[in-house]
Amino acid sequence: MIGRLTTAVEFAGEEASPWGALKLIAGSANPELAARISETIDVPLTDPRLRHFPDGEINVKIEDSMRGHDVFVIQPTSPPVNEHLMELFIILDALRRASAGRVTAVIPYYGYARKERKTQPREPISAKLVANFITLAGADRLLLLDLHAEAIEGFFDVPTDHLSPHRIVADHLRTLNLQRLTVVAPDAGGGRRAEAVANQLQAPIAFGYKRRSGDDEVEVIAVSGDVKDRDCVIVEDIITTGGTISKLAQSLHKQGARRVLVAATHPVLTGDAVQRLKNADIEHVIVTDSIPIAPEKLGPPLTVLSVAPLLAEAIVRVHENRSVSELFR
Ligand code: R5P
Numbered sequence: 001m002i003g004r005l006t007t008a009v010e011f012a013g014e015e016a017s018p019w020g021a022l023k024l025i026a027g028s029a030n031p032e033l034a035a036r037i038s039e040t041i042d043v044p045l046t047d048p049r050l051r052h053f054p055d056g057e058i059n060v061k062i063e064d065s066m067r068g069h070d071v072f073v074i075q076p077t078s079p080p081v082n083e084h085l086m087e088l089f090i091i092l093d094a095l096r097r098a099s100a101g102r103v104t105a106v107i108p109y110y111g112y113a114r115k116e117r118k119t120q121p122r123e124p125i126s127a128k129l130v131a132n133f134i135t136l137a138g139a140d141r142l143l144l145l146d147l148h149a150e151a152i153e154g155f156f157d158v159p160t161d162h163l164s165p166h167r168i169v170a171d172h173l174r175t176l177n178l179q180r181l182t183v184v185a186p187d188a189g190g191g192r193r194a195e196a197v198a199n200q201l202q203a204p205i206a207f208g209y210k211r212r213s214g215d216d217e218v219e220v221i222a223v224s225g226d227v228k229d230r231d232c233v234i235v236e237d238i239i240t241t242g243g244t245i246s247k248l249a250q251s252l253h254k255q256g257a258r259r260v261l262v263a264a265t266h267p268v269l270t271g272d273a274v275q276r277l278k279n280a281d282i283e284h285v286i287v288t289d290s291i292p293i294a295p296e297k298l299g300p301p302l303t304v305l306s307v308a309p310l311l312a313e314a315i316v317r318v319h320e321n322r323s324v325s326e327l328f329r
Contacts, residue, residue, distance in 0.1 A: 009312045011041050019070035020101045022319045025062070027075035027087040030292050033108065034074040036308030041316055048091050058083075060090050066098040072143070072315050073103065077111035077130070078291040079268065085111060085130065089137040096138035104318060105139040106311060108290035109266045113148035114238070116155075131155035143314055145290055145307060146193070146265040148237050161324045163314055165288050165307050166193070169235075169263045170200035172286060172305055176261070178231040182206050184223070184252065186236055186244050194235040197263065206232070208248045218243040220251045228256035236264040239287070242273035246280035259283050266290050267304075269297055277301060 011022075025046045026034030038045045049061040073095070075088045088105065095103050115126035127149075134142070135158055142160040147153065153160045173181075181203040185194035187210055198205045206225020210218050232252050239245055239262075249260045260282050267287035274297045277285050285301045287293070293304065310327070317324050 009041050009309065009316050011043075011316045017070060017319050018321050019319060020068040021070065022315070023064075023066060023069045023071045023100075024315075025071060025073050025091060025095075027073070027084060027091055029076045029078055029084040029087070030074070030108070030289070032292055033076075033289050033306075033308055033311075036289070036306055037074060037312045037315065040308055040312035048094070050087060050091075058087055058090050060087075060094045062094055062098060066095055066100040068099065068101040070319050071095055071100045071103050072106050072318075073139075074106045074108075074311075076109035076290055077107060078109045078266075079111075079270070081111035085133070089133060092134070092138035102140045103138055104141045104143055104315075105134055106143040106315065107134075108145040108288075108307060108311065109268075110144060110147055110152065113152055116149040116152055127152050128155045141318070143311065143318065145288075145311070146237055149189070150192070161314060161318065163307075163310055163324075164196060164328065165265050165290075165305070165310065166196040166200060166235075167328075168288070168305050168307065168310065169265075169286060170197055172303070173197075173201060173233060173261075173263065176284065178233070178259070178261075180230040180258070182225060182227055182230045182232050182257075184208060184225070184227070184232050184234045184248065186210060186234060186248050190236060193237060197233070197235045203233075208234075208251065210244060210247070218247050220244075220247040223248070223251050223255060227252055229258050231259045231261070232257040234260070234262045234264075236262065238266045238268055239264045239273060239277075239285070240268045240270055242269070242276035242280075245282070245285075246276045249277075249280040249282050253281060262286065267293050267302070269293060274302070 051059045077084045112126040144162045183198035184206045186208045209222045261284045263286040286303045288307045
């Protein structure tokens with residue numbers, strides 16, 4: 001299910017903007033989301049005419065004039081991450097060379113976000129490197145959604161707006177007739193995210209403690225908080241292999257949770273992640289359309305909520321030089 005698709009966003013038109021005309025361009029990462037944003041604000045998508053040379057190199061040729069315009073480039077850097085990043089860099093470069101007035105990179109999912117610090121000697125901080133490349137390529141500002149770590153915002157020296165889908169998620173959870181609700185953070189790092197949803201729903205929080213023994217091997221060591229006989233909603237940013245969520249769901253069931261649900265923003269869902277979620281007896285897995293989901297993975301237990309109206313509203317506000325933080329109130 002994609003929710004809130006038809007919510008139109010009030011767009012006063014170019015007179016309300018200190019910039020040139022609002023232009024939307026999308027890379028190939030999530031054309032459906034880009035189309036929903038375009039439909040919501042009634043601004044057509046400019047085709048960047050992305051092409052691949054026979055050797056795999058990417059080329060772009062923007063046919064329309066971008067001179068002086070306020071351009072928003074929609075491109076989550078989801079898998080294949082490197083390909084989508086390179087597309088983004090090349091589109092940004094083309095726009096800068098086309099004398100665009102201002103360019104905003106709209107990145108609903110930020111690849112490499114989980115490498116935002118060194119945990120061992122001689123490791124990279126890839127999330128910072130990616131931030132450097134994005135601004136070097138030509139982004140004047142960023143519109144981001146539920147970053148794995150808030151610190152990534154600080155990796156940019158240009159303005160960033162960091163949106164949260166938690167009001168959309170909380171509104172949906174309210175429709176599910178949950179009783180004696182506990183919001184569960186999978187680890188301490190997810191505490192603020194879980195707190196945002198818990199505050200909306202006036203629910204207590206529990207925490208999981210996990211240990212990773214490999215890229216797709218997770219062990220949940222403990223859960224602290226009130227979960228017995230309660231409806232537990234795990235709030236997560238990313239589901240990749242489904243390892244974290246399925247292990248945590250099993251622990252919650254063992255500790256007597258009445259129902260287990262998941263709300264996760266970015267459905268990366270590699271390999272047999274969906275099967276793992278099914279095996280873990282999770283009633284609903286609520287995700288967003290920040291990343292496209294392969295058709296064979298759609299259906300229960302997944303429910304997909306659209307972030308297009310949220311991103312559309314933020315784009316219009318940035319264009320009209322209006323507050324974006326008001327969106328959170
Ligand atoms: C990492 O700390 C993230 O917040 C997620 O917990 C992680 O990306 C989930 O990955 P997986 O689904 O592979 O366990």
